[in-house]
Amino acid sequence: MTSRGRYTVQASQIQGIISHRENPSEPQKSQYLLRWRSEDSIHPPLSWHGLEDLSGVLHLVQQHVAHHKQRLSQSNRALAPLAVGSVLGQKRKLSTSSHDNHGHQLLTPQSERSPNSRGGSEASFTFAQEAVSASEQTVFNANLRRMEGLIIAEPATGPEVPSLDVRKLPTKDMLDAANKVDLRDAELAIQTRYISRLRKLPGPPVTFCNDIDRETPSLSFKFIADYVLQEGVTKHDLIMGCKKCRPNMGANRGCEYTKKCDCLEFAVPDFEKMDDAQRAEYDALQIDGDPSTLHLPKRFPYHSTGSRAHCLVDFYLRERHPIYECNASCLCGPKCKNRNVQHGRKVPLEIFKTRDNRGFGLRCLTDLRRGQFIDIYLGEVITDEAATAREAASGPGKASYLFSLDKFKGDSVDGINDIKDEDCYVVDGQFMGGPSRFMNHCCQPNVQMHTVSYNKYDFFCYDLAFFACEDVPAGKELTFDYMDADDGSKPDDVMDEDGKTKVPCLCGAEMCRGFLWT
Numbered sequence: 001m002t003s004r005g006r007y008t009v010q011a012s013q014i015q016g017i018i019s020h021r022e023n024p025s026e027p028q029k030s031q032y033l034l035r036w037r038s039e040d041s042i043h044p045p046l047s048w049h050g051l052e053d054l055s056g057v058l059h060l061v062q063q064h065v066a067h068h069k070q071r072l073s074q075s076n077r078a079l080a081p082l083a084v085g086s087v088l089g090q091k092r093k094l095s096t097s098s099h100d101n102h103g104h105q106l107l108t109p110q111s112e113r114s115p116n117s118r119g120g121s122e123a124s125f126t127f128a129q130e131a132v133s134a135s136e137q138t139v140f141n142a143n144l145r146r147m148e149g150l151i152i153a154e155p156a157t158g159p160e161v162p163s164l165d166v167r168k169l170p171t172k173d174m175l176d177a178a179n180k181v182d183l184r185d186a187e188l189a190i191q192t193r194y195i196s197r198l199r200k201l202p203g204p205p206v207t208f209c210n211d212i213d214r215e216t217p218s219l220s221f222k223f224i225a226d227y228v229l230q231e232g233v234t235k236h237d238l239i240m241g242c243k244k245c246r247p248n249m250g251a252n253r254g255c256e257y258t259k260k261c262d263c264l265e266f267a268v269p270d271f272e273k274m275d276d277a278q279r280a281e282y283d284a285l286q287i288d289g290d291p292s293t294l295h296l297p298k299r300f301p302y303h304s305t306g307s308r309a310h311c312l313v314d315f316y317l318r319e320r321h322p323i324y325e326c327n328a329s330c331l332c333g334p335k336c337k338n339r340n341v342q343h344g345r346k347v348p349l350e351i352f353k354t355r356d357n358r359g360f361g362l363r364c365l366t367d368l369r370r371g372q373f374i375d376i377y378l379g380e381v382i383t384d385e386a387a388t389a390r391e392a393a394s395g396p397g398k399a400s401y402l403f404s405l406d407k408f409k410g411d412s413v414d415g416i417n418d419i420k421d422e423d424c425y426v427v428d429g430q431f432m433g434g435p436s437r438f439m440n441h442c443c444q445p446n447v448q449m450h451t452v453s454y455n456k457y458d459f460f461c462y463d464l465a466f467f468a469c470e471d472v473p474a475g476k477e478l479t480f481d482y483m484d485a486d487d488g489s490k491p492d493d494v495m496d497e498d499g500k501t502k503v504p505c506l507c508g509a510e511m512c513r514g515f516l517w518t
């Protein structure tokens, strides 16, 4: 890296990017007009910068480019009445149980600027000299210095400095100049940054492919490895493991004696293996409202051997019962076959741009077997109240990334109070999450979302895991049904009466319901 590259603008230093233009001395390279934060709100500094100064605010460059392109396409649409707008889903929480400153801005002709007039270091002198020769445009009223890795801007004022109303920026001339710029260099830098972030993700590769246009998913999105619990959210820390199971118990799969395994205490029994006495015991427990199925035979959730080893068994795929995996407190050992999702993603994924206005999507680069675990859905865990506030703030027309942890809604926590909708936490994958947040909806999906708990006593915080529900060839888009509520509710039950939440579904499936509820 050159010494020049070590100095960058930080997001906290600037109010925003006002406009862009082609670098006057480097054709094909873009430059961006920054409005700096300043105590001088009448004359906040403005200065032009190339991408080499903006690596710390590439996400803001991305936002600026996106807004610019949106504005351009809107004005093009106004000229072409037959053009069709893109369809974005209206935001809706999904069930898993189913500056402007006032005043005048000063312009300093570059030839009149005194780069180190404010005591700048040698670095500032060097930089300002470059800046003077780099541009012939005059919108530049900042004295710049390079200090401690940062570029510092201070207003340049004086009688020789012409003024400009900052409320009227960008000017028409600036907009006209901006419209002529290709922005390919910025889009390439953004994509390169995104790909390098994907390379740092743990597990098999996650790649990125866009052969449709030059868009890259938001750089403001943060990849995380675990839930981020936000205000008002608590996770049960008392994890009880199974104490009667051992690593080697005959079938050598860990907890094969499902009647004994404490982790499977609330797992659904295997009715086919139950004798009359056990069935009577189960019926009595149901009448008492006792959720424990200890002593009763259960179906092991995962195949332990064969070509579908580690895949979710058909019974679970069909019945959608919660999966209870063993945990770190168990005596069954780390190789217990009742541990799968907790070992993380084992398949390579690709985020790609869809061809039909559904934004980005997700595919797996290897064949998937029916029942094979793909990845979990990650995000911020927020309260239902916070989720409602986020929905209201984002407004209609925004993509939805909210999934409610409501699998145990209606169950009793303490024998008296049932879990209500408003008690349930919500996972928001919009700002933070994993690759699976790119999975689109399909009315005939090839993936299902299942609840996976490692702590049978925590009814509020557990994993949402994606499993293939059919064999999926490598490269086929992975989709799940956003309305596949485990509580049996049908699409019509969840529609607003006025149908406002109906958004056209573009899944293209033969049995498409025609709309997407998001």
Ligand SMILES: C[S@@+](CC[C@H](N)C(=O)[O-])C[C@H]1O[C@@H](n2cnc3c(N)ncnc32)[C@H](O)[C@@H]1O
Pocket: 087, 088, 089, 090, 357, 358, 359, 360, 361, 398, 399, 400, 401, 437, 438, 439, 440, 441, 442, 504, 505, 506, 507, 516, 518
């Ligand atoms: C969880 S995100 C999926 C990733 C999203 N495509 C992206 O680019 O970030 C859900 C959003 O994707 C879009 N989407 C997903 N499936 C769709 C479908 N079948 N038809 C139309 N839009 C869809 C909607 O905007 C929806 O709100």
